[in-house]
Amino acid sequence: MTEIFGVPAAVLAGQILLGLINGSFYALLSLGLAIIFGMLNVINFAHGAFYMLGGFVTWMLFSYLGIGYWPGLLIAPVIVGLIGAVSERLLLRHLYRVDHLYSLLFTFGAALALEGLFRYVFGAAGKPYPQPAELSGGYNLGFMFLPLYRIWVIVIALAVCFGTWYAIERTRLGAYLRAATENPSLVQAFGVNVPFLLTLTYAFCVGLAGFTGALAAPIYQVSPGMGANFLIIIFAVVVIGGMGSIVGTILTGLALGVVEGLTKVFFPTASAITVFIIMILVLMVRPNGLFGRER
Amino acid sequence: MSVQSTTTTGLSRAGVSKRMLFFIGLVAAALAAPFFVYPLFLMKILCFVLFASAVNLVLGFAGLLSLGHAAFFGGAAYVAAHSAKVWGFPFELAILSAVAFSTLLGFVFGFLSIRRQGIYFAMITLALAQMIYFLAIQMPFTGGEDGITAVPRGRLFGVVDLGDSLTMYYVVLALVAFGLFVIWRTVHSPFGHVLAAIKENEARATSLGLQPNRYKLIAFTLSAALSGLAGALKAISFQVASLLDVTWHMSGEVVLMTLIGGMGTLIGPGIGAAFVVAMEHYLSTSGLPITFIIGVIFMVCVMLFRKGIYGELRAWYLRRAGRD
Numbered sequence: 086m087t088e089i090f091g092v093p094a095a096v097l098a099g100q101i102l103l104g105l106i107n108g109s110f111y112a113l114l115s116l117g118l119a120i121i122f123g124m125l126n127v128i129n130f131a132h133g134a135f136y137m138l139g140g141f142v143t144w145m146l147f148s149y150l151g152i153g154y155w156p157g158l159l160i161a162p163v164i165v166g167l168i169g170a171v172s173e174r175l176l177l178r179h180l181y182r183v184d185h186l187y188s189l190l191f192t193f194g195a196a197l198a199l200e201g202l203f204r205y206v207f208g209a210a211g212k213p214y215p216q217p218a219e220l221s222g223g224y225n226l227g228f229m230f231l232p233l234y235r236i237w238v239i240v241i242a243l244a245v246c247f248g249t250w251y252a253i254e255r256t257r258l259g260a261y262l263r264a265a266t267e268n269p270s271l272v273q274a275f276g277v278n279v280p281f282l283l284t285l286t287y288a289f290c291v292g293l294a295g296f297t298g299a300l301a302a303p304i305y306q307v308s309p310g311m312g313a314n315f316l317i318i319i320f321a322v323v324v325i326g327g328m329g330s331i332v333g334t335i336l337t338g339l340a341l342g343v344v345e346g347l348t349k350v351f352f353p354t355a356s357a358i359t360v361f362i363i364m365i366l367v368l369m370v371r372p373n374g375l376f377g378r379e380r
Numbered sequence: 381m382s383v384q385s386t387t388t389t390g391l392s393r394a395g396v397s398k399r400m401l402f403f404i405g406l407v408a409a410a411l412a413a414p415f416f417v418y419p420l421f422l423m424k425i426l427c428f429v430l431f432a433s434a435v436n437l438v439l440g441f442a443g444l445l446s447l448g449h450a451a452f453f454g455g456a457a458y459v460a461a462h463s464a465k466v467w468g469f470p471f472e473l474a475i476l477s478a479v480a481f482s483t484l485l486g487f488v489f490g491f492l493s494i495r496r497q498g499i500y501f502a503m504i505t506l507a508l509a510q511m512i513y514f515l516a517i518q519m520p521f522t523g524g525e526d527g528i529t530a531v532p533r534g535r536l537f538g539v540v541d542l543g544d545s546l547t548m549y550y551v552v553l554a555l556v557a558f559g560l561f562v563i564w565r566t567v568h569s570p571f572g573h574v575l576a577a578i579k580e581n582e583a584r585a586t587s588l589g590l591q592p593n594r595y596k597l598i599a600f601t602l603s604a605a606l607s608g609l610a611g612a613l614k615a616i617s618f619q620v621a622s623l624l625d626v627t628w629h630m631s632g633e634v635v636l637m638t639l640i641g642g643m644g645t646l647i648g649p650g651i652g653a654a655f656v657v658a659m660e661h662y663l664s665t666s667g668l669p670i671t672f673i674i675g676v677i678f679m680v681c682v683m684l685f686r687k688g689i690y691g692e693l694r695a696w697y698l699r700r701a702g703r704d
Contacts, residue, residue, distance in 0.1 A: 194678025201671025361511040
């Protein structure tokens with residue numbers, strides 16, 4: 086058995102893989118969080134709840150309607166995105182005028198309500214979701230077993246992250262969005278429907294969280310608490326990465342997942358707090374985050 | 381002009397005497413309450429009144445939204461419970477060491493988080509508190525999910541037996557009153573005025589030669605210390621320190637109490653705390669989803685009643701007084 090720093094290579098590689106998967110989820114979620122913050126100036130506390138909602142919608146589609154993984158992966162984000170659009174349009178929009186604090190508290194309440202509702206209806210226990218048959222196998226690399234589904238998660242997560250980056254940085258719609266962040270009233274004066282653009286942004290980012298939930302369903306079980314566990318970590322990711330750059334957020338998410346996986350190997354007891362310790366260190370050295378700008 | 385000024389002084393004098401009457405009534409009610417209501421329930425309300433008021437000191441008077449105050453509240457509860465149970469500390473020493481712990485923790489958290497403002501500040505305090513939560517899960521002495529149970533209440537100054545809930549109630553009442561007095565003094569001191577100035581316009585406060593971060597840090601540390609006092613009192617009077625008190629839900633709930641009662645007012649958070657604790661108490665037997673209801677109340681408050689119960693009442697009163 087090959088050993089690296091006294092640890093079997095298989096264990097090490099396994100944890101790195103797990104770290105990459107967690108990192109992909111962190112990247113997808115913190116990407117949405119950072120974009121919502123950038124465009125709407127709202128810290129979306131309900132992001133974790135929407136992630137949970139995505140997982141639950143996928144699970145409900147499967148167990149009540151018999152709709153399988155692949156359609157579910159498309160339907161769940163759309164449903165979650167629509168819910169997000171409606172809540173932005175009817176409620177969240179009225180809080181842009183007042184202190185940011187209130188939109189944060191509002192989404193905090195929404196997260197509590199959603200989590201409480203699902204816990205009440207479905208109970209706290211996790212609900213297993215089967216892996217899609219097409220992705221159930223894996224490759225034996227000699228030193229470790231590589232499940233196919235996990236490769237799929239990493240690949241699709243990276244593709245979606247890249248797509249989002251491309252849409253914002255390289256398309257006309259993205260240019261409108263970025264302009265609307267800088268000066269909403271001027272962009273509105275040019276005939277761009279800024280309020281609609283904001284609704285679209287919120288719906289898209291929340292849908293992204295729903296998509297992440299659907300992706301996570303076969304790996305972790307679907308449970309009402311699944312979002313709350315991730316939420317605080319992605320907050321830390323956003324603080325570490327800084328809000329300024331999309332690429333920075335994606336990279337930070339991935340890197341933190343891997344670092345967390347590695348600490349599980351070397352200091353198992355510290356793995357839960359690694360992200361927060363890194364956050365403290367980064368704050369001491371670079372208060373605006375690794376990729377952040379002063380704002 | 382002169383007529384107007386006399387009426388204002390007349391009004392304010394009447395306001396002062398009214399306020400005195402209200403205050404005396406409040407003290408009388410607090411002293412008489414345990415003969416009518418279950419003392420343990422009252423102690424819970426008192427602890428949360430102090431906790432919410434401590435949070436309000438930074439949220440309402442310095443404009444800092446901390447989402448990590450559960451770390452001080454729950455952390456101090458663990459320290460008080462452990463020192464009283466395992467190390468055999470007497471009541472006073474257990475409370476003191478818990479407050480010392482939360483003060484120190486508050487200083488460290490404040491030092492780290494005050495570098496950033498607004499939303500970032502909230503996120504950083506939240507993440508730091510979550511670290512304490514994970515430590516509480518993993519450390520052997522906290523008892524994990526079960527918490528520390530059967531904490532002895534001990535004797536006050538080695539004489540007064542606190543095992544009796546009525547006695548315990550009056551001790552808690554005295555300490556909470558002391559905590560509230562500290563907050564009241566702080567808000568009305570020159571220090572409190574500087575805090576208000578920083579909240580209103582930080583750039584101008586800086587230009588006047590003040591150092592906002594230093595003031596914020598002192599206020600944050602003081603708030604952490606008082607939250608710790610509340611947590612320690614809760615742990616000793618309920619004889620339990622649990623994981624629930626360090627969760628981020630707790631941090632959110634105390635902000636909700638402050639918001640419901642009225643941010644930036646002195647008695648608002650107390651009203652909010654009493655309201656939320658009483659509501660939870662009566663809902664807990666009903667089988668309804670408490671978290672869901674709390675979340676919805678949160679949303680409704682933010683959308684419709686941003687001034688809180690006390691703030692809305694006062695605004696209504698002032699409107700009416702203005703019309704007459």
